Amino acid sequence: MRPETPLLDTIRKLEDLRQMDDSKLPQLADELRAEMIDAVSVTGGHLGAGLGVVELTVALHHVFDTPHDRIIWDVGHQCYPHKILTGRRDRIRTLRQEDGLSGFTKRAESEYDPFGAAHSSTSISAGLGMAEASRLSGEKRNVVSIIGDGSITAGMAYEAMNNAGGLNARQIVILNDNDMSIAPPTGAMSHYLARLVSGQTYRSIRETAKQLSQKLPKFIYDKARKTEEFARGYWMGGTMFEELGFYYVGPIDGHNLEHLLPILRNVRDSQAGPVLVHVVTEKGKGYSHAEGATDKLHAVSKFNVVTGEQSKSVPNAPSYTKVFGQSLVQEAHDDDKIVGISAAMPSGTGMDIFGEAFPERIYDVGIAEQHGVTFAAGLASEGYKPFCAIYSTFLQRAYDQVVHDVSIQQLPVRFPIDRAGFVGADGATHAGSFDIAYLTCLPGFTVMAAADEAELKHMVATAVAYDEGPIAFRYPRGEGVGVELPERGKALEIGKGRIVQEGSQIALLSFGTRLQDCLLAAEELADYGLSATVADARFAKPLDTELITQLAQEHEVLITIEEGAAGGFGAHVLHYLAGQGLLDNGLKIRTLTMPDVYVDQMSPAAMISRAGLDKTGILQSVFSALGRVEELPARA
Numbered sequence: 193m194r195p196e197t198p199l200l201d202t203i204r205k206l207e208d209l210r211q212m213d214d215s216k217l218p219q220l221a222d223e224l225r226a227e228m229i230d231a232v233s234v235t236g237g238h239l240g241a242g243l244g245v246v247e248l249t250v251a252l253h254h255v256f257d258t259p260h261d262r263i264i265w266d267v268g269h270q271c272y273p274h275k276i277l278t279g280r281r282d283r284i285r286t287l288r289q290e291d292g293l294s295g296f297t298k299r300a301e302s303e304y305d306p307f308g309a310a311h312s313s314t315s316i317s318a319g320l321g322m323a324e325a326s327r328l329s330g331e332k333r334n335v336v337s338i339i340g341d342g343s344i345t346a347g348m349a350y351e352a353m354n355n356a357g358g359l360n361a362r363q364i365v366i367l368n369d370n371d372m373s374i375a376p377p378t379g380a381m382s383h384y385l386a387r388l389v390s391g392q393t394y395r396s397i398r399e400t401a402k403q404l405s406q407k408l409p410k411f412i413y414d415k416a417r418k419t420e421e422f423a424r425g426y427w428m429g430g431t432m433f434e435e436l437g438f439y440y441v442g443p444i445d446g447h448n449l450e451h452l453l454p455i456l457r458n459v460r461d462s463q464a465g466p467v468l469v470h471v472v473t474e475k476g477k478g479y480s481h482a483e484g485a486t487d488k489l490h491a492v493s494k495f496n497v498v499t500g501e502q503s504k505s506v507p508n509a510p511s512y513t514k515v516f517g518q519s520l521v522q523e524a525h526d527d528d529k530i531v532g533i534s535a536a537m538p539s540g541t542g543m544d545i546f547g548e549a550f551p552e553r554i555y556d557v558g559i560a561e562q563h564g565v566t567f568a569a570g571l572a573s574e575g576y577k578p579f580c581a582i583y584s585t586f587l588q589r590a591y592d593q594v595v596h597d598v599s600i601q602q603l604p605v606r607f608p609i610d611r612a613g614f615v616g617a618d619g620a621t622h623a624g625s626f627d628i629a630y631l632t633c634l635p636g637f638t639v640m641a642a643a644d645e646a647e648l649k650h651m652v653a654t655a656v657a658y659d660e661g662p663i664a665f666r667y668p669r670g671e672g673v674g675v676e677l678p679e680r681g682k683a684l685e686i687g688k689g690r691i692v693q694e695g696s697q698i699a700l701l702s703f704g705t706r707l708q709d710c711l712l713a714a715e716e717l718a719d720y721g722l723s724a725t726v727a728d729a730r731f732a733k734p735l736d737t738e739l740i741t742q743l744a745q746e747h748e749v750l751i752t753i754e755e756g757a758a759g760g761f762g763a764h765v766l767h768y769l770a771g772q773g774l775l776d777n778g779l780k781i782r783t784l785t786m787p788d789v790y791v792d793q794m795s796p797a798a799m800i801s802r803a804g805l806d807k808t809g810i811l812q813s814v815f816s817a818l819g820r821v822e823e824l825p826a827r828a
């Protein structure tokens with residue numbers, strides 16, 4: 193007997209999926225799940241979330257007329273099954289690779305991705321905009337936003353629901369409740385959802401259909417009867433979603449297509465105002481190694497599908513994240529005013545290390561960066577020393593809180609900024625590009641960058657000791673450079689850099705971890721007979737003006753280098769030099785920064801090299817400043 197063609201292979205376009213009989217969809221879902229596991233095993237990436245929405249993805253594309261109907265995945269980290277079904281199966285093993293598919297939804301990649309994401313909790317707002325656009329233009333379409341129980345902890349989701357309820361917008365929200373964020377979810381909302389799922393107030397199946405027919409304005413009775421036959425979905429009155437003006441349907445089993453399909457059809461055909469379908473799923477569903485893991489394999493490196501074993505690179509040095517967490521624990525033993533704040537990223541920020549040592553002094557506020565920053569400001573106003581640990585990219589969301597609640601009041605909130613600089617496979621949405629620029633423009637803000645892990649330790653100590661105003665210190669993703677760590681960090685003098693190597697003609701002034709490449713470049717410059725001074729600025733604000741003046745006056749060429757967007761450290765150095773007239777004597781100066789483009793996913797090393805922020809890039813700018821660029825060998 194010939195083996196049957198897998199159903200997944202028969203789907204050339206979405207129309208094939210739409211024509212498929214409902215009875216075949218569970219098998220299709222199984223194949224889709226296997227395909228996704230296999231793909232991620234060779235690329236690495238987000239695994240658990242996608243596995244949890246396989247059936248939901250199949251059901252949505254079967255029921256809705258995408259891309260005319262809009263499907264918006266919140267965060268977008270769960271969209272791999274969606275990518276496989278929407279014409280990207282042949283490229284799915286290029287996920288998160290250079291020139292490959294993005295690990296998130298992306299408008300430029302496919303018409304089936306109507307809205308790009310990667311930062312969370314935007315889907316209801318974007319969906320509402322699309323729903324209103326469709327009402328205004330008269331072009332009738334369904335708009336479905338899928339948001340997780342973690343992502344719905346963010347204020348923005350409620351701002352959107354408040355607006356949608358007020359407008360009585362024709363919008364569908366699917367709450368994908370897997371009782372997990374990256375870490376187990378925290379906060380009252382999570383308890384509330386748990387009560388909805390496990391509460392005693394479920395109504396009977398018959399009542400469910402009856403109530404649906406009462407609540408949905410254009411309820412389709414036949415389909416409701418099917419719902420009654422197939423679905424164990426329930427209707428409950430009085431949820432907070434209803435108070436916000438949504439029709440609430442659920443909770444229903446998000447892995448059971450016999451439940452999902454009739455309810456989605458019903459909602460599609462009978463909807464008038466906003467509807468929220470509460471779907472219960474399991475993160476990591478269908479892959480035992482994910483189901484059994486405490487983090488449900490949220491994100492993985494390449495792995496062996498059979499054993500679940502992930503490939504590990506042998507670290508040469510501890511990660512910056514770990515050095516930060518351990519240093520803070522050391523400091524906190526001596527200072528009981530230190531408290532830690534994380535916005536749903538305890539392990540990513542090293543705050544889990546602090547939390548283990550001081551469970552009473554750690555706050556995981558959920559995906560709520562804005563609240564986290566103002567909450568920290570409140571703590572600081574009462575004399576506490578909050579370390580508000582938020583990645584560079586996610587701190588963007590709390591910018592007004594940083595300015596208005598922290599900076600203007602000069603409150604001593606400490607900002608450890610992890611993932612500062614290029615981050616690699618997560619691409620432009622996750623790059624820590626802007627923090628230097630957006631913090632150094634704020635009056636009275638102290639901004640540091642660690643050149644290596646020992647410096648990071650000193651910066652933690654500096655932040656503990658500094659109580660006069662807000663202070664931030666940035667450090668990159670990944671492991672340190674392998675320098676010896678001091679027993680204990682020592683507070684640095686505010687606004688003072690250091691000369692690492694003395695020279696006479698060329699000055700390389702680094703802010704952050706690019707210092708290592710400056711040292712390599714200086715070594716090579718010596719081969720060309722050029723003597724280089726290498727300095728570590730440590731502070732982008734306040735600037736070490738004495739050091740900068742000296743470098744400008746005593747060298748022919750001055751190069752600044754930072755792993756951040758233009759408008760940051762180099763811009764401030766230039767501004768200072770210009771203001772002092774120190775550019776008037778023919779100083780040759782170059783400011784090396786990230787390029788003025790959003791850099792898509794590739795390895796961090798490739799990003800740095802393309803940006804010209806590696807040794808070769810530094811050499812090239814030195815020689816171009818000297819007008820001797822032809823002396824350099826071309827970049828390999």
Ligand SMILES: Cc1ncc(C[n+]2csc(CCOP(=O)(O)OP(=O)(O)O)c2C)c(N)n1
Nearest residue numbers: 241310311312340341342343372373374536
């Ligand atoms: C603004 C913002 N903060 C933090 C993150 C990091 N992050 C990515 S996924 C995630 C958890 C999302 O949980 P949930 O919405 O429940 O989705 P699940 O992964 O459980 O499917 C977090 C905190 C983010 N993407 N955006």
